[in-house]
Amino acid sequence: MGGRSFKLPHAFFTLLVLVHSMRLALGGFIPGVGDANNISCPEGERQALLEFKKGISDPYGWLSFWGSEEEKKNCCNWPGIRCSNQTGRVIQLQLGFDYLGGMISPSLLELPYLTYLDLSNNDFNHSYIPEFIGSLSNLEHLDLSSSNLSGPIPYQLGNLSRLQYLDLSSSNLSGPIPHQLGNLSRLQYLHLGDNNLTESENLEWLSHMSSIEYLYLSFTNLSVANDWLEVVSSLPNLKNLDMSACNLRLSSFSQFNHSKSFTSLESLQLRDNEINDIPKFSGDICTLCELGLSGNNLNGQLIEHINDLSGCAKDSLEVLELARNQLWGSLPDFALFPSLKGIYLSSNKLNGTMPKTIGNLHNLEHLDVSLNYLQDVISEAHFSNLSRLLSLDLSGNSLTLEFDFNWVPPFQLDKLYLRSCKLGPRFPNWIRTQRNVTILDISNAQISDTVPAEWFANLPPKLVSLNISSNQIHGQLPNVSTMSLSELRFDLSANRLEGPLPLFSTDVSSLNLSKNRFRGHFHLFVKSMMGIWVF
Template structure:
């Protein structure tokens, strides 16, 4: 017994010596010192390592934050310093600096996590490959760069490896992975692997791999492999993410060889074309399938619906046909997204079998179901589970559905459909509703407090573009705090809605065209501090606008009201600013206070603004695309800095008092598509650089100015030009013969409105479900939404008046050189402009004949050649233009007969007046040929022949015989054959019924 006790004592003593090598400290001394050396290489802005080396835990590093030691040996076995999120989105409490080689002392480390920190572009240390016991390594999103060290292939015990989202990191080969035979989880998402060919062969040699994440890794295309490459292929994969790699359908053979165990498959954001293979239906274990944003075509295969899918995303493809009836077989389905395809028809009745649906998104298809029937029948089984329903931009019809009983519904999007009828009060029973989007339908009636009083969680409300009227008491206090409120074209006036002052969280407000004719109360401007988008256009709101303290503002639209006084100071971050059609006065020097702002859309037209333009436009040189200052009282010369707006596409300066020459700096604005400088006092010659540098011009109007000299032939370089207006100037010389180079006027093409969409970061409604509130297609253009659309317009003289063309501006093809001092002949080349709709060369000194081929201008609607010195005959081809509605050839030297034809004779005589030698209808002057034709026939001595012809008896006999044969040939047959007569009269009855 004594000997046994002694042996126990020796064993216990040895154990103490082995477990306490730090001589009484809580961890191994050299490892403690290694951690302190590691700390020295870091910047700790958030006090993350404050416990490292403090007085209380100075000796025991096992108690330091992020450090874990072995209970048996006290060696450090885990170092977990991953950054923690802050209250701000995408912001973390992170460390900065470098990874010190002192960590090499931690040879017993099996878990290392330094993710989400900032190592400032440094390389992954090669010494990490010496941690032979490491099982878990996470360096994701740690701002590392450079090549992945192949030494990581030495970590033969590694089970988990995550290097993802280090966007400066790359690898030319993945061969080093093949030595990690124990690897189960691999995430290289966001790394550059574009040179790692045959990556799929390496994956095949990882027998234990269950999770493979290669999202956004620039993977090379799979070269169609031979059957031999599958010999040692891994069959263990459960999760596979190859999204955002531009892979093609060549991935299918390799993929389907791995498919026996797949549960989660993400192939979204690739370039996979063709039909969806039926083979997907053979992956019986598949629960998650994402094919979002590819180039898939054809119909949705029925084989796909034989799986046990929980999540199915086929959105943003080119699928067509109807939704298969077999969808009801996927009874476990909770997430369904078929948005942005070309699906049509109704919704299968089998949807009633889907009792687990949480999100249904069918946005932007061609679906035509009766919406009330779809909701009540097809979605009835998922009343208790459905959280998100997105049916926007379809052709759903019927009244507003009854959503009574949909207790979980939080997001409802049914905008841009064809719903009619009234907006029901039962919507107020949806107590979980956060988003209600019903804009762009045909709903009507009144919205009362009963519709909204129970929606305490409502965060997004858009009732715009219906025929609704808000009958809400000014004293009403809404139960919600909305972030976005869209009431465009909802009648709210005449008084400004006082209940708005309760909404403290607004980031978007649109109450345009809402029949308000009131002064905005002072409390309203206090609400705007958080606004990103403010639109109160098309009302009759009056008064002055105070300084706007909207530091987050992106869109401000106060247009078409009665605001007066000077324009207030504006937030520096505004991108879209429209103050047009008001009574603002004074200068616009305030623009110079907006330094380095993102302004891209500025419309101050139709006000009472005056003074010279400020000379500080260079601060928006890469941003400003639309500048509209038309119909004001601006004066002076254009500032040189205006030419620094290299992104400018539209420049409206019409109807001001500008003078002087056009600054040569404007030649730098090479993206200009529309220039309207009409009705000013610009002078000098038309610059040649317009044709040489502004090659994208579609509309060019310099009318009603003081330009002189000739039209430069360089103008003919504007192949995209559709509207050219130099009228009412002092231009002389001849019309260039090269006008046939205006390709847009000579060739048929697809007409388009000259429009610009302005984008800003989308506002994602807050949500409370675990599926994600916003479908991923909402983020595909960088989380952008269209926040404003500007459609260009132009004032064009037309048929004796002046009209603004906007939505159909892209259809107009016009040349107006009238009221100048042009001389010479009308060039024949002008008849090559086959798509020309209006041609006005009046009030010049043109001579010679009208081109004989003018009839080639088949699209011509307006032709004015009046008040020139044209001579010769009117070309007969002119009568072939059947669309011509306005014609003026008056006050010339034309002669001869007006060509016959209903087209030319249909105009008033005033169209031809002032041509003394012109004759024929509709003029009263008869041509000599007409007078000769009206002389008596007896004068040529053939009176006897005429009388013989008039009284030829055989003529009348032949008429009588023809009548008898024709009449009885038909009616005699009907009388003799009763069946034929019955059929004939039945036919006559049918004709009568159809007619009525």
């Protein structure tokens, strides 16, 4: 994760300026009380903030209203600052997502009543987290995420005994997690994920965090922390746990005594590890809403694994992620899980048919069974009750979709992937009803029809990617040069389209018309702003 560039598209910069102006009109991220209550910040704290500003690079001038002039004297009115209604002391410094750089000045120590410090989404040029932050004894909220830091987590942060929220994610941090963090007994939210951290011994320090509710340790190397399951399961208030890509190699959960474990857990994310089976105790977690085990070493029949979830979790489970494993066999009767909103089973070895009972999942929003070996004829019965469906991916199977030509689905999809499914020979009329779709892939779908001219000339307004390649679509394309197709990616290759080369808007970001029968000259355009060739 290198330092972010400050070169932004002009439109985005204009938006940032507009947002900043609105913030100024409201007195900053969280309105300061300032003159409205005849309260002003102490001179020493104003000087401390100005000293902090000296160490900051501010390419967009977010801190231009911080100053020594008389009209800027009250720092409680500065953007990003909030003061106490009673005393005027600075209690919040919120400068997240301001594209600031430079260094974090120790002048913050002159703000002894600071409870909230957010410097996230800035660029501190690979500097270390200052150790002095551990002396801001009143801090309750500390967010330094995505700020291009580096180095280890200073153990001094363990001195912040009032801290309830700590986010150091996506910050290029490395080295072991200091066990002193276990002193943060009031901490409810801890996010150390997406760094290069390691745990060289065990997670015993974590067991002291009895208040923790949200724990995110993704991409932390826990390969030698054999006590991870016992520790995290003992946290009485834990609701969300993410230990994805942590080099967990547990081969079996069968020896784990789970009778009093995970009593509040709602989300368990163990993606991209080396786990061999679904935790059998997960079926007995009556609060479990999300289970993520994609990218592990799960093998065997899917139905047998699903049986491990047949306890009280079957009524609460909303999202099941088992993609990128070695599961095989038929799809189970997912109607046993009436609350399901998302099913992700792509890239396994599943075969057999698609049960019609999937149509009974009235809450289903996302279904992905792509890249398996399913063979079936899909009819309206599979989808007739799925009015909330937003994304559907059936790609890479041997599925035939046979719908009545005049069928109107009960859903409006955002993403639709049907690559290598059989949809033809006619162009599927029901797809024309999907007006909210952003990504549409019906490539290699055995369509040997003409493109519906009216539909093609009036594509869905949110569409960003259209792939109808590798069919036998013939005839001429209508002129779409006047349409607003900003950043749309077209792939119409490997068909039988003919006639004069149609005109496309130069707003199109990519265009593939190869392996067709067009005549005439190709025009080469260059989009100067994004540097994208369109051919």
